Amino acid sequence: MNSSLKTNSIRNTLRWRQLVKITPALMLALMLTACTTNLQSKVAGNLNQLSKQQTVAILPVEVMEAGQKETAAMFRQGLYANLKESKFNLLERYVVDGLLEQNNLTDPAQFLNINPMKFAEILGADAVLIGRINKIERSYFVIHSSIEIGVSVQMVDTRTGEILWRAEQTESDFQGIGKIPTGISSIILGPIQFVTNKLNLHRMTSKLVGKLTSIVKNPDDAEKGETFEKPLIASAATRDLKKIEDVHNLEAEWAEDVAAYTEVPVNLNDTEEDFISDSAGNIQTKLTQLTTQPPASESEEMQPTPVKWNPREESSAPVAVEPATTIFAQPDKVTVTPVSIAPKATVAPLKKITPPALPQYTIQVGAYKTQNNASKIANQLSDKGYDVFVTQFSKDGATLFKVHVEKFSDKEKAYQLANTLSNKEKLPNFVTTINPG
């Protein structure tokens, strides 16, 4: 009897020892078998700038296979639901889909290649959220089954092309022997049920979206590694921005030259000013490109200036002018010399002329460092029937070739033509005198 009790006691002790040994393994299993998430998410500081005044459009989600469409819709619905209470407004789905369809943008695979600025004009949104289902993998091995979902998202500011948020997430879960089945039937039934039940995929998608969007709902909580070191511009945006920048660079040279010209302290009282006429035809607004005025409130209203561009009238045909002009040297010894250009434009032979008694007005449409460039624009205008001439201008050793159109003794007519050139030819210009009155 005693020996039997002793044996039982020894057995119990061994069982407890086994249990103690198994416990860490069980704990480890618990830790390892919990569903796993791999989330890499980064936000830009400017994400914080979005407020309820800004609208974000969640675009249809791209899928890699046709079978992923339902999950994609579920994912998008989850994004809408989770971001509903964020700092910004969401553009309603039917509005987004309707406008995309009207613009024949129905393939989500194209979205990353489209300039975000185009989305701004199509949707009226301040940012777009582009998403993709990278993978949905289901695997089944009798006593083990698993589901893995991979998604990526990118939120781009359509006003600047800046990437505000970029994330990639993989969510996986499994069922089977690794989760310590509760019975023999569970070993077999669990994995089948897990992989075939759509609700599990939905649950995982829902969980995934919740984790994914938490950083967008609270961008302040983003840690150092979760923020972009420098602002990033979406590659699709850079193409158009580059084009715009190139155009601006070309214009810059012209602008600099114009600035140089307007600095000339000539005694031409009104040559530094440009004017546009209001709807009543009265000249009232100074059109210097950057108007510097005394400080005022941020939202101050400028005096409304409805611009009425007068078409070039038949009667305002080029006024016959002398074939060549020399502007007299100014007090600071600036000399302007007529320059011969391509044959179509008026060639100004170098000869000194007698200044007319009255001032003459002309429209300057450009100033170039090379004669060749000046000739090009002069020829183009000449082809269109304008009377064009180029003058050479030197200051501090630098030479400019200025392109002028027509000459008028009537200032009003000069402004009318200036308007026509701005409106019809899209040429920035200003009215100036070619000789002091």
Next chain:
Amino acid sequence: MRHCFPKEFRWLIGLILIAFIGTGCGTAKVQVYQYVDAETNYPRSVAILPFSYDSEIAEGKRPHRILREVFFSFFSYLGYSDLPLDTIDRKVAPTIKAGVNLNDLSNSQLREMLGTDAVIRGHVMNATNFTAGIYAETSIKAKLKMIDLRTDEVMWETEHNELNHSSIVMPAVIDLIRDQVDNFEVREAYYKAAESFTLKVLKQVPDPSSVRQNEVHLPRIESIEANILGNSKLQPNDLIYVSMEGESGLTAHFDIGSFKSHIAMKEVSPGLYTGSYRVKKGDIIDNALIIGCLTSKQGLTAKKFYKGAMAVIEEARLPVEN
């Protein structure tokens, strides 16, 4: 059949069939009385009224509020114009304060109060959150219906009990433990139950998106002009002046990239809007495009970029993505 599968595999096939049958469970029954089609004047705007709840449910647990919030979040995916919950609450607050039950209000009174085509009424009949030993459950049982306030017709209604539970019948110990632990977080548990409830119901609720998609039109903007030149650097006190031509009688504003937004524009003559912004000391504007925005009465905004120049104050350039 008898020859197809060995005897020892038959029980396995049976289990598989049971599993498949199991997967079909978990749907909500929604009774739809009126479907969406192009001809019917289906409600466009909807307000989700505060949900009532059974007296046995403790107010502190707030399952009725959680269900309403979650339902609202997911409902916005459908093609309705839904009134924000705080707006609804603000509008009905005086009535509730006066001791009037929302259920006692007539549809016409509600329409006058909320200004929507329809309302969704909800009543939480039961809600449980229970964790004990090897069993845990969270459930929400509720009735919902959508009523067209213009016609007094019920568009759809549902009564559904959403039950999330775990017990020894769970296939794995790990899931069992995890679910038990999760169930302790009452609020989170109710959120999960509310989400499942909502998703199942919304799957069957008529969605007017396809009809409304065709009605969407942004306001028309003809042109936008600004007084800045390409590559010119702005200085403090410089005035950025913007004019925009488009549909008349709407609300307009302009943005300077993402630096400054919603700068008001005024309609100075029919269809011509102007506005300005004076650069301040400390403003940092880097390659910003001027964007004209025109907002319709329906709240849809059209945008047009002025590409003639970019506003620049600092030289800093954004790196291009590789």
